[in-house]
Amino acid sequence: MSMMNTARPPRSIRNFWLEGEIFEHDAQRDLPGTGPRGADGGFTLRVLAREHGTVTQALRIEGIAEADGTLRVLVFGPDTLQGEIVTTR
Numbered sequence: 129m130s131m132m133n134t135a136r137p138p139r140s141i142r143n144f145w146l147e148g149e150i151f152e153h154d155a156q157r158d159l160p161g162t163g164p165r166g167a168d169g170g171f172t173l174r175v176l177a178r179e180h181g182t183v184t185q186a187l188r189i190e191g192i193a194e195a196d197g198t199l200r201v202l203v204f205g206p207d208t209l210q211g212e213i214v215t216t217r
Contacts, residue, residue, distance in 0.1 A: 143167065143191065146163060174188050187203070190202045
């Protein structure tokens with residue numbers, strides 16, 4: 129498993145920048161990077177998985193930009209908040 133390509137970040141980094149990779153057998157496919165355009169923009173990312181034949185939310189990640197310049201990344205498990213990272217713009 130390789131690390132995501134962060135050697136060349138975007139020229140104009142936004143509040144948050146999302147990158148990803150999909151692994152299928154021995155092949156890898158990069159997902160295009162993206163992020164909110166405005167200074168007040170955020171994101172929600174959901175990871176869904178099969179569990180006993182049904183689809184369930186395994187993980188949710190939220191990025192929140194607050195008016196004072198605080199940026200929060202919240203990580204939720206299936207039922208509860210698991211962690212938080214706080215930075216500033």
